[in-house]
Amino acid sequence: MLEYNILHQEFISKNTLFFIGNGNREFGLKVASYFNNTQISNSIIERFANGEIKIPKIQENIRNRECIIIQSVSATPQYNLNDLMMELFVLIDAIQRGSATSIRVILPIFPYQRQDRKDYSRAPISSKMIASFLETQGVDRVITFDLHAGQIQGFFDKTRLDNIYSEPYFIHYIKTEILSKISPDNLVIVSPDEGGVKTATRVADKLNCAAAILYKERAAPGCINKMILMGNVKNKVCFMIDDMIDTAGTACKACSVLKENGASEIYMGACHGVLSEPALERIQNSSFSKVIVSNTVEILSRFKGQDTSKLEIIDVSKLCASAIERSIIGQSLSEIMML
Numbered sequence: 001m002l003e004y005n006i007l008h009q010e011f012i013s014k015n016t017l018f019f020i021g022n023g024n025r026e027f028g029l030k031v032a033s034y035f036n037n038t039q040i041s042n043s044i045i046e047r048f049a050n051g052e053i054k055i056p057k058i059q060e061n062i063r064n065r066e067c068i069i070i071q072s073v074s075a076t077p078q079y080n081l082n083d084l085m086m087e088l089f090v091l092i093d094a095i096q097r098g099s100a101t102s103i104r105v106i107l108p109i110f111p112y113q114r115q116d117r118k119d120y121s122r123a124p125i126s127s128k129m130i131a132s133f134l135e136t137q138g139v140d141r142v143i144t145f146d147l148h149a150g151q152i153q154g155f156f157d158k159t160r161l162d163n164i165y166s167e168p169y170f171i172h173y174i175k176t177e178i179l180s181k182i183s184p185d186n187l188v189i190v191s192p193d194e195g196g197v198k199t200a201t202r203v204a205d206k207l208n209c210a211a212a213i214l215y216k217e218r219a220a221p222g223c224i225n226k227m228i229l230m231g232n233v234k235n236k237v238c239f240m241i242d243d244m245i246d247t248a249g250t251a252c253k254a255c256s257v258l259k260e261n262g263a264s265e266i267y268m269g270a271c272h273g274v275l276s277e278p279a280l281e282r283i284q285n286s287s288f289s290k291v292i293v294s295n296t297v298e299i300l301s302r303f304k305g306q307d308t309s310k311l312e313i314i315d316v317s318k319l320c321a322s323a324i325e326r327s328i329i330g331q332s333l334s335e336i337m338m339l
Helices: 025-033 081-096 126-136 150-155 167-178 194-207 249-260 279-284 317-329
Strands: 016-020 038-040 066-070 102-107 141-145 160-164 187-191 210-220 223-230 237-245 265-273 288-294 311-314
Touching: 016 025, 025 038, 025 066, 025 317, 066 081, 066 317, 081 102, 081 126, 102 317, 126 150, 141 317, 150 160, 160 317, 167 194, 167 237, 167 265, 167 288, 167 311, 187 194, 194 210, 194 237, 210 249, 223 249, 237 249, 249 265, 249 279, 249 288
Parallel strands: 016 038, 016 066, 066 102, 102 141, 141 160, 187 210, 187 237, 237 265, 265 288, 288 311
Antiparallel strands: 210 223
C-alpha cells in the first residue's frame, strides 16, 4: 500500500469515542489510530442466528460524548452492502439511545450514490432515501469521499455533509511515479465520460499538461455501445481519472480506445475500488500499466490468492482522520478539500 505524507495535522480533540463497523475494519481502525486522546469501542457488531443485527452491550460510557462511527458500506468477503447498511442504522440507534452529544458518521463510500436522479418513469432516487434515513436518525454530520454526483449534498436538509476529495493523492502519484520519467508535454489526463471533464481539466491544469475526454453512448446499463475520443493521445502517457471503478467494463473499453489511438502507456486512478466481478480479470487482461485506487473500500482481503499485480492502493486514512478532527475542533475543511 502506498502512503504519501501530503497532509500535516495535529490531533488534539478529546472525549471522542470511535465505533468501527464490519465494513473495511482495517481502514476504520487506522483512521482511529491517529487520535491520541480518544477511545475505540470494544463493541463488535454480531448477528443473531436468523441473521438479524446484534449490538453487544456497549461497555464504554456514551453520555455527553462525541461518537464517531466509521462504516465502509461496500461488499466484503463476509457481508453484502445491505447487511453493512443495516448494521450502521442499528448502531446509530444504539448510540442515540445512549445520550451521545453528537454522532458523526464516516462513510468512506456513500451507498447507492449512483442512483442520484429519476432518469426513467417510476424510478427511485435511492441516494436521497439513504440521506433521509440518516437525518431521521439524528446524525449530526456525515463525512464521505468522492461523491459520484455533487447534488447528493443537497439531499441533506439538517445533517451536514462533507465531501472529501482523494484527488491530491492521485496528483502526487502522477508527480512521483510518472512525471519523474517523462515531461508534462507527454502526459494527458483523460476523463472517461462527460461527467468527469471538470475533474480532468482541473488536474491537467495543476500538472500543466493536456486533457482529453471520452464520449460514450450506452446500449444498456453497464454496456457501452459507442466510445469516441476527443483529444490527441498519440505517443502520450494517459492517466484516466474517475470517482470509482466497479466492473471495469467502461474502464477497459476506454483503455482499448486510447490504445487504438496511439497511447504509449495508460494508467487509471479511481477513489473507490468497488471491483465487482469480473473487474480484476478484466484489468489484468487489459492494456493498463496500473490501476490505482484508495483504501476506502476493502480490496486485498477480497482477492487473496489472485493476481493483483496491476492494482496499486493508496492509503487515504490520514485525510479522513484530518476531516474528522477539523469537524470536531472547528477548523476549516476547505484547506484539505483541494490540497
